[in-house]
């Protein structure tokens with residue numbers, strides 16, 4: 554249900570690279586104490602879905618609950634809207650990074666943010682929010698039981714007329730996992746090189762075999778040298794198409810009011826769902 558902080562077995566080319574590194578490889582979950590600063594560095598400059606999410610939040614005045622807030626990639630832009638934001642996150646490492654960022658932020662932002670360490674599949678904050686946000690396709694980190702808990706908790710925390718905004722990595726064209734936007738068979742393992750906020754260069758392997766309900770993401774440093782330890786981070790996440798999510802939400806008394814397409818990221822077409830409580 555909750556995020557597993559024991560790294561899974563790494564498949565594909567990333568697994569072979571790990572084997573080649575042998576004892577030098579130190580494998581971590583991407584959100585554990587060692588992985589968190591790497592994920593933070595890797596993702597900090599990523600602006601994916603920020604503009605679209607902030608635009609939708611702007612339409613519904615009131616307090617915001619952000620689930621799976623991480624180190625605040627979305628939290629800071631939400632605070633910049635002038636809202637009260639409660640940022641909920643399970644990983645102690647990620648939450649510490651967010652608290653550090655808030656401590657350095659201007660007081661007018663910091664004073665409107667509360668951080669909470671909790672599991673998004675089971676939380677009780679004792680109040681309601683006009684907007685609940687779950688970005689970065691993080692709903693796919695939960696299994697079916699975890700998602701049922703999430704939907705129930707969202708219903709408990711959403712104010713009348715409020716909006717639940719969540720993104721998922723949609724599957725387009727042929728509808729089959731492993732197909733790209735044109736319906737052609739996508740490569741099983743995509744490799745993306747990215748420069749982190751620190752200037753460090755990373756190589757991310759995204760392993761998604763056709764028909765698989767999960768994908769494995771593994772982040773290596775782009776250069777590993779000839780000796781010394783090499784920190785590698787990995788996570789396995791579900792692939793949750795918008796249609797499936799919409800029918801799960803409907804079963805939990807939540808209605809998708811509209812789908813907002815997000816810019817494509819390689820072989821995925823992410824979509825932002827705007828959800829309200831079923832009348």
Ligand SMILES: C[S@@+](CC[C@H](N)C(=O)[O-])C[C@H]1O[C@@H](n2cnc3c(N)ncnc32)[C@H](O)[C@@H]1O
Pocket residue numbers: 554555556584596620621622623624625626627641642643644647671672673674688689691694
């Ligand atoms: C893909 S990251 C997104 C973080 C942030 N929203 C961003 O855009 O950078 C997913 C986050 O979900 C957190 N997470 C995973 N499972 C969780 C759970 N069950 N409850 C709360 N947070 C969870 C992870 O620790 C991680 O910080």
